[in-house]
Amino acid sequence: MSFNIEGGNFSRAGYASSEIKKLLKQLNVDPKTIKSIVISLYEAEVNIVAHAYRGIMEVEIDDKKITTRLKDEGPGIPDIGMAMQEGFSTAGKRVREMGFGAGMGLPNIKKNTDEMNIVSTVGVGTELIMVNYF
Amino acid sequence: MFQNRTTYHALKVDRQKCIGCTHCMKICPEEAIRVINGIATIDYERCVDCGYCYRTCPAKAIYVEQDDLNKIKGFKYRVVLFPSVMIGQFPEKYTENHIYSALLKLGFTHVFEVEQPIQILIDSVKEYCHSEKNNKPYISGFCPAIVKLIQLRYPSLIDKLVLRKAPHDLGAHFAIQKLMKKGAKKEEIGLFYVTPCCAKIAAVKSPVVERESVIDGVINMNELYNRVMKIIDDVKITDTQEQREYITSEGILWGLTRGESIHFGDRSMAIDGIHNVIKFLERLENEEVPGVDFLEMRACDQSCAGGIMMTGNRFLTVERLEHRAKRYPDTKDLDLSTLHIDVDRIRQKLVSDKIMPKPVFRFDSDRIKAIGKMNKAQRILCFLPGIDCGACGAPNCHALAEDMVTGKAKMSDCIFIQQRWQNEGKIQAGKAYRNLEKKWGTDRFEADCNKKGKRNEGF
Numbered sequence: 058m059s060f061n062i063e064g065g066n067f068s069r070a071g072y073a074s075s076e077i078k079k080l081l082k083q084l085n086v087d088p089k090t091i092k093s094i095v096i097s098l099y100e101a102e103v104n105i106v107a108h109a110y111r112g113i114m115e116v117e118i119d120d121k122k123i124t125t126r127l128k129d130e131g132p133g134i135p136d137i138g139m140a141m142q143e144g145f146s147t148a149g150k151r152v153r154e155m156g157f158g159a160g161m162g163l164p165n166i167k168k169n170t171d172e173m174n175i176v177s178t179v180g181v182g183t184e185l186i187m188v189n190y191f
Numbered sequence: 192m193f194q195n196r197t198t199y200h201a202l203k204v205d206r207q208k209c210i211g212c213t214h215c216m217k218i219c220p221e222e223a224i225r226v227i228n229g230i231a232t233i234d235y236e237r238c239v240d241c242g243y244c245y246r247t248c249p250a251k252a253i254y255v256e257q258d259d260l261n262k263i264k265g266f267k268y269r270v271v272l273f274p275s276v277m278i279g280q281f282p283e284k285y286t287e288n289h290i291y292s293a294l295l296k297l298g299f300t301h302v303f304e305v306e307q308p309i310q311i312l313i314d315s316v317k318e319y320c321h322s323e324k325n326n327k328p329y330i331s332g333f334c335p336a337i338v339k340l341i342q343l344r345y346p347s348l349i350d351k352l353v354l355r356k357a358p359h360d361l362g363a364h365f366a367i368q369k370l371m372k373k374g375a376k377k378e379e380i381g382l383f384y385v386t387p388c389c390a391k392i393a394a395v396k397s398p399v400v401e402r403e404s405v406i407d408g409v410i411n412m413n414e415l416y417n418r419v420m421k422i423i424d425d426v427k428i429t430d431t432q433e434q435r436e437y438i439t440s441e442g443i444l445w446g447l448t449r450g451e452s453i454h455f456g457d458r459s460m461a462i463d464g465i466h467n468v469i470k471f472l473e474r475l476e477n478e479e480v481p482g483v484d485f486l487e488m489r490a491c492d493q494s495c496a497g498g499i500m501m502t503g504n505r506f507l508t509v510e511r512l513e514h515r516a517k518r519y520p521d522t523k524d525l526d527l528s529t530l531h532i533d534v535d536r537i538r539q540k541l542v543s544d545k546i547m548p549k550p551v552f553r554f555d556s557d558r559i560k561a562i563g564k565m566n567k568a569q570r571i572l573c574f575l576p577g578i579d580c581g582a583c584g585a586p587n588c589h590a591l592a593e594d595m596v597t598g599k600a601k602m603s604d605c606i607f608i609q610q611r612w613q614n615e616g617k618i619q620a621g622k623a624y625r626n627l628e629k630k631w632g633t634d635r636f637e638a639d640c641n642k643k644g645k646r647n648e649g650f
Binding site: 058071074075078079080082083084085086088089091092095096099118119120191 | 344346347349473474476477478479548550552553554555556558559561562565569593
């Protein structure tokens, strides 16, 4: 399954996460696991909306795990180590006023996933891969 | 008293009246309705008793079962219990004394509004929130449709539900104590609960939060309203003031939107209308809702004033109740120690049992099979038209695909697929026609200028 994510459009943020959540419930995944997955998916989705121009979320589900690949075209992250620290944020005023951009995105994803891998090229974009085991 | 056996649902479809128009199927927030053989059929596993189908049905084919009012005759003390919203529907020329007197005339011996003494419930909810510090935001357990919704669809939020019962339990135990104090024996007291809500009926008849209900019978509020209106002009007015001594402003407002949330936490919210609640719960599950302490959620627009068995206009009802509340004292000013009742005992009775999740939306309990079905449903969706026309008897293409993989529907149920197969010579025209007749009944194809569904449409 794949979902297109539009950069800058907060009114649609969360749509893809909600769709995946519905599926996971139909697959009888434990509610606590669903919760972690959905929190990380939502954070990752909002990251693209808040920072990138456009992106795509690809989801693969098998009997043991869910793998999500989020690829965006955007400014990229110059220092991933810094971005992984709680409270660090490059979000602009407009984004913060909407209640996003508190600098908890990546740390929160890390906390809620079993495996996380992030590759970014400044001026090109970012690719994030997240794995959660059921 | 009702035992907790299989789950009871009060909403029923009258097969004689149902015209299979799909309105209910489209509005149901749980996708619990399908049209089968031209008749709406409710999947009670999924139903949360919100009553939106009842509201929308143009043929009035969905009804709410109730107990026979004659059942009261079996008791010496016949108590009518009702929420304050009942009073709010009557034209203002009728005073509370009028309404109470009419209820006594109908055969009841005692009249109790359920929201009294409301302070006991307020304290009990506060105590719960205090003891469960890590489950913010607390979600009120007041509206039984919302409790069921969370059980079925939002199991990860179940620990946030406040495990306290509703005002009808408060009122019932209060009434029992008052009457027993006057010398009544428990078995002589019959408690009849009048409600505008089919979810409350279901909750009373098969409680989610307790093993056994204290209520002896339920009466639909619209039915009782009609009975009261029939006699109210001729009834001899007696002074019933004494029966309203423990009603306070906060109790009167409890069933209205924000009636509950204003009491709990620094930051509380009230959301009414089940579709609004669902959108909000989705956000809550994504942890998109920071910093809120307490959530009041009600299935009906304008909360209980918009209950499906209310006769009066919901906005007028709200206005009248707000006006009424001003005449009553604040609950703080009512000293519980002057009531001469066992407050601790009532408090114990308000504690609910733990609520367990009931996931009904899964494809299969076996995950590998479930994934197979999920993939199949995704493939089927590629072939469906995506216009959610409902002609297959399912509310949308997505639901039809899910029905197909769980063996409840077949490919030819989709009229677009069938048409395509006909075009490709895979199915005979006659066979396709018979399929539709089977789904919707032969009457659908006959000219009828008074066809129901047509008559009831439009402005």
